[in-house]
Amino acid sequence: MPNDAIPPCQCTFLRHLASDPESNIRYDPRLNEYHIVGSHSLTMIYHCPFCGGRAPKSLRSFMFEYLSDTERQRLEHLVSGLDSLEAIQSKLGPPTFDLDPGKPHANEATDEREAESDPFYRILTYEALSDSADLTVQVRRSGEVICIIHAKPHRQAARTTDPASNSALPTTQTPSASAGAPR
16 A cells, blocks of 8 residues: 555656556556556556656545445445355346357457357346446356446536646546455
């Protein structure tokens, strides 16, 4: 986590790395965040590795609802032990969205090889279980069920100005980031 007592980075090292296409450091202007990009991961950078200064303040809290530990635990308890598509649908009812391989959808594979490499069989999204979180259920071809709880995006931008420049920020709805899965 960032240490607000440390002054902001002034050396531009992070900016330089993020502009280098060979670097695995990226800047996300929507969130005002620097990240280390791995093959299957994204790690937020809180302090400059060169000067130790604090990275820019993130705008993430202005884009997503606050998901309390209590609400996360309630949702984890709700899906605990649900280990099949039938159990999920029996307990939670019909999802808000159901991306099924038998139904056409935006991410439909273009050929059989691509379809065979797709590790997920079905994706169910439940938006009505919580005011602050959505639940995504991924059912793999093997039948394995993975539940992911993530904060909902704000319906309207809570902040309309950039804190650094006081200029207007665009009001957009941004897809939620995966915040973790029940254990």
